[in-house]
Amino acid sequence: xxxxxxxxxxxxxxxxxxxxxxxxxxxxxxxxxxxxxxxxxxxxxxxxxxxxxxxxxxxxxxxxxxxxxxxxxxxxxxxxxxxxxxxxxxxxxxxxxxxxxxxxxxxxxxxxxxxxxxxxxxxxxxxxxxxxxxxxxxxxxxxxxxxxxxxxxxxxxxxxxxx
Amino acid sequence: xxxxxxxxxxxxxxxxxxxxxxxxxxxxxxxxxxxxxxxxxxxxxxxxxxxxxxxxxxxxxxxxxxxxxxxxxxxxxxxxxxxxxxxxxxxxxxxxxxxxxxxxxxxxxxxxxxxxxxxxxxxxxxxxxxxxxxxxxxxxxxxxxxxxxxxxxxxxxxxxxxxxxxxxxxxxxxxxxxxxxxxxxxxxxxxxxxxxxxxxxxxxxxxxxxxxxxxxxxxxxxxxxxxxxxxxxxxxxxxxxxxxxxxxxxxxxxxxxxxxxxxxxxxxxxxxxxxxxxxxxxxxxxxxxxxxxxxxxxxxxxxxxxxxxxxxxxxxxxxxxxxxxxxxxxxxxxxxxxxxxxxxxxxxxxxxxxxxxxxxxxxxxxxxxxxxxxxxxxxxxxxxxxxxxxxxxxxxxxxxxxxxxxxxxxxxxxxxxxxxxxxxxxxxxxxxxxxxxxxxxxxxxxxxxxxxxxxxxxxxxxxxxxxxxxxxxxxxxxxxxxxxxxxxxxxxxxxxxxxxxxxxxxxxxxxxxxxxxxxxxxxxxxxxxxxxxxxxxxxxxxxxxxxxxxxxxxxxxxxxxxxxxxxxx
Numbered sequence: 001x002x003x004x005x006x007x008x009x010x011x012x013x014x015x016x017x018x019x020x021x022x023x024x025x026x027x028x029x030x031x032x033x034x035x036x037x038x039x040x041x042x043x044x045x046x047x048x049x050x051x052x053x054x055x056x057x058x059x060x061x062x063x064x065x066x067x068x069x070x071x072x073x074x075x076x077x078x079x080x081x082x083x084x085x086x087x088x089x090x091x092x093x094x095x096x097x098x099x100x101x102x103x104x105x106x107x108x109x110x111x112x113x114x115x116x117x118x119x120x121x122x123x124x125x126x127x128x129x130x131x132x133x134x135x136x137x138x139x140x141x142x143x144x145x146x147x148x149x150x151x152x153x154x155x156x157x158x159x160x161x162x163x
Numbered sequence: 164x165x166x167x168x169x170x171x172x173x174x175x176x177x178x179x180x181x182x183x184x185x186x187x188x189x190x191x192x193x194x195x196x197x198x199x200x201x202x203x204x205x206x207x208x209x210x211x212x213x214x215x216x217x218x219x220x221x222x223x224x225x226x227x228x229x230x231x232x233x234x235x236x237x238x239x240x241x242x243x244x245x246x247x248x249x250x251x252x253x254x255x256x257x258x259x260x261x262x263x264x265x266x267x268x269x270x271x272x273x274x275x276x277x278x279x280x281x282x283x284x285x286x287x288x289x290x291x292x293x294x295x296x297x298x299x300x301x302x303x304x305x306x307x308x309x310x311x312x313x314x315x316x317x318x319x320x321x322x323x324x325x326x327x328x329x330x331x332x333x334x335x336x337x338x339x340x341x342x343x344x345x346x347x348x349x350x351x352x353x354x355x356x357x358x359x360x361x362x363x364x365x366x367x368x369x370x371x372x373x374x375x376x377x378x379x380x381x382x383x384x385x386x387x388x389x390x391x392x393x394x395x396x397x398x399x400x401x402x403x404x405x406x407x408x409x410x411x412x413x414x415x416x417x418x419x420x421x422x423x424x425x426x427x428x429x430x431x432x433x434x435x436x437x438x439x440x441x442x443x444x445x446x447x448x449x450x451x452x453x454x455x456x457x458x459x460x461x462x463x464x465x466x467x468x469x470x471x472x473x474x475x476x477x478x479x480x481x482x483x484x485x486x487x488x489x490x491x492x493x494x495x496x497x498x499x500x501x502x503x504x505x506x507x508x509x510x511x512x513x514x515x516x517x518x519x520x521x522x523x524x525x526x527x528x529x530x531x532x533x534x535x536x537x538x539x540x541x542x543x544x545x546x547x548x549x550x551x552x553x554x555x556x557x558x559x560x561x562x563x564x565x566x567x568x569x570x571x572x573x574x575x576x577x578x579x580x581x582x583x584x585x586x587x588x589x590x591x592x593x594x595x596x597x598x599x600x601x602x603x604x605x606x607x608x609x610x611x612x613x614x615x616x617x618x619x620x621x622x623x624x625x626x627x628x629x630x631x632x633x634x635x636x637x638x639x640x641x642x643x644x645x646x647x648x649x650x651x652x653x654x655x656x657x658x659x660x661x662x663x664x665x666x667x668x669x670x671x672x673x674x675x676x677x678x679x680x681x682x683x684x685x686x687x688x689x690x691x692x693x694x695x696x697x698x699x700x701x702x703x704x705x706x707x708x709x710x711x712x713x714x715x716x717x718x719x720x721x722x723x724x725x726x727x728x729x730x731x732x
Contacts, residue, residue, distance in 0.1 A: 013302070014292075017289070021292050021293060059476065065471065067297075
C-alpha cells in the first residue's frame with residue numbers, strides 16, 4: 001500500500017542524513033523523498049512516499065519520531081490532501097514525432113520549456129499517476145533523459161502540521 | 164557605575180565547567196592532539212573533576228558505561244579525533260543497545276581543516292549516527308554549553324542512551340562568555356491513555372495464568388517493590404530478560420529467573436504456559452523469545468514501554484502502553500483486583516521443582532570437578548548485597564545470569580544487546596569507581612584477552628577489583644554451538660595459547676592466582692574479596708562445560724535442550 005508521510009524537521013546540519021540513514025539501517029524502502037524550506041526558516045518539511053504494509057509504515061513513523069531533530073510526523077490521507085510532482089523530460093525532436101509530442105504535452109497540460117532541432121524539454125506537473133502516464137506516452141517517441149522531483153503534499157483546508 | 168567586566172572562557176574551559184554544572188564528578192578518557200586544550204583544563208580543574216586515564220579509549224567508553232549502569236548517572240568519556248574517536252565506537256554501540264545514558268566528547272581537527280583528510284581527522288558524527296540517540300558537530304562556541312546541556316537531557320530522557328559531541332580544535336580555543344545553569348531535567352513523557360489502562364486491567368483480571376516479564380526498563384526504573392506487590396496481588400509469577408537481571412532479588416520466590424535462550428527452565432516454561440504476558444520495559448529480543456512465530460501464540464500480551472517504536476516491533480502485542488512505565492504500571496496495579504490462582508501456583512511450583520532437578524542432574528555429573536555452578540556457590544556465599552557483578556561476554560556471562568544471586572538493582576553490568584567481548588574489565592573499573600563498592604568481574608579467557616590491558620588502569624588507580632577468569636582454553640560459547648550444531652568441528656575456537664594469567668596479573672602489578680579446585684577457588688576468592696588490590700583468579704574449568712538449558716537459535720520452548728547429548732524433553 002502506498003503512503004505519503006509529511007515530516008517537520010529542524011533545519012539543521014545533517015538532518016537529511018539522519019532521516020535517510022534511518023531508512024537504510026532499518027531496512028525501509030522508500031519511493032521518494034523531497035525536502036525544502038517551510039514558512040518558518042528554522043524548519044524544513046520532508047515528504048516521503050513509500051510502499052509497504054501497516055507494520056512497515058508504523059515502524060517507519062515511530063522510528064522517525066525518535067530522531068531528535070524530527071518535530072512532527074504525519075501520515076497524509078489521500079482523500080484529504082493534495083499532492084504534486086514535477087517532471088522535466090527531454091525527448092528526441094524529429095519530423096516524425098514532433099506533432100505527437102506537442103499534442104501529448106498539450107493534453108497533459110505540459111509546457112515546452114526548451115526546444116532545439118534535436119530535442120524538446122517538457123515540464124509536467126501533477127499527481128504521480130499522471131506523471132507516469134505521460135512518461136509511458138513519451139517512451140516510444142524517444143526519451144533522451146528525464147528528472148522527477150518526487151512528491152510534495154499538503155493537507156486540504158485549514159489543517160496544518162503543528163510543530 | 165562601571166560595567167561589570169565579562170569573563171570569557173575558552174571552549175575547552177566551557178566544556179569542563181558545563182560538565183561540572185551538570186553534576187559530573189568523574190570522567191574517563193584518553194588524551195591526544197585534538198583534545199590537548201580539554202586536557203589542559205582537566206589539569207587545571209583537577210580538584211573539581213576527576214579524570215580516569217584508561218589504557219585504551221574502548222576501555223574508557225566501557226568504564227563510562229559501567230559507571231552509569233551502577234550509579235544511574237550519565238557516564239562521560241573523552242577522546243581525541245580520528246582513532247581516539249573510532250576506538251569509542253564499540254563502547255558507544257554497547258551503551259546504545261542496552262539504553263545506557265552516556266555523553267562522549269571527541270576533539271576534531273580545526274574547522275578550517277575539516278573535509279581535507281587532515282591528520283587524525285575522521286567524521287565521527289557520521290560514523291556514530293546509527294549508534295547514538297543524537298550527535299553534534301559544534302560549529303560555534305556560543306552554542307557549546309547549551310549543546311552539552313541538551314546532550315545530557317537527551318541521554319537521560321525517555322529511553323536513555325549515548326550522545327556524542329564532536330568539538331573541533333578551534334572551538335576549544337575560541338573565547339566565549341559562560342553562565343552556569345541548572346542541572347537539566349529529562350523531557351516530559353506522555354502518559355498512557357486512561358482507557359488503555361482500563362483495558363489492561365480488564366485483561367489482567369481475566370487472566371488465569373499471568374506472567375510478568377520484566378526487562379532493562381524495569382531494572383533502570385528500580386521498580387522492584389512495586390512489581391513484587393503486584394505479583395502477589397494478582398498471583399502472578401515473574402521472569403526477566405537478560406537486561407532485567409537484578410530488577411528482582413533472586414531470593415524472591417515469585418521470581419523465576421531469566422528466560423530465553425539460556426534462561427532458567429521454570430521461567431521459560433511459565434512464559435510458555437502463561438495466558439497473559441505483562442511485559443515491562445522489554446523489547447522481545449530474539450534471544451529472549453526464540454522463534455517469534457512460536458512465541459506464546461496462545462497468550463495475550465500487554466507491553467509497557469517508554470519507546471513507542473518497541474511496541475509491535477518484534478512481537479505483535481494485544482495491547483501496547485507507551486509512556487512512563489512506572490506511571491502506567493502503578494495505575495494498572497492500583498486498579499487490578501486481588502485474586503488467588505491455586506492451579507497456576509501448583510503448575511509453576513512444578514516447573515520450579517523440575518528446574519531444580521535439572522540443576523541437580525547437571526550437578527551430579529560434575530562431582531569432584533570445579534564447575535561454574537560451584538564457583539558461583541562460593542561467590543554467592545562470600546559476596547554481600549552491595550557487591551557489583553560485572554561480566555564479559557560468552558558462556559561465563561550466561562552462567563552468571565543463571566547462578567548469581569543478586570539482591571538489588573544496579574548491582575549488575577553486562578553487555579546484553581550488543582554482546583561485546585572485551586566489555587568487562589573497563590566496565591568493572593567504571594562500576595567500582597562509580598559505586599565505591601567491591602566489584603567482581605566474571606570473564607573468560609577469550610574475553611579477558613580482549614580487555615586485559617585495563618589491568619594497568621585498575622592498578623594505577625588502586626581499584627580493588629576481583630577478576631575471575633573462567634578459563635576453559637576455548638572460545639566457549641561458539642565452541643558450545645559447534646558442539647551442538649556443527650558436529651564438533653571446532654573451527655578457530657580452541658585457543659591453544661600459552662598465556663600465563665598469573666604472570667600477566669603480576670606483570671601489571673596485580674595479584675594473580677591459578678586455581679583448579681573449588682577449595683582453592685574459595686580460598687583465593689576470600690583473600691581477593693577482602694583485599695585492597697586488583698586480584699586475578701585464573702579458574703581452570705573443563706572445556707566440556709555447557710550452558711544449559713538452551714533453546715536452539717530459531718527454536719522455541721518445545722526444543723529446549725537440558726542435557727548434554729541434545730536430549731529433548
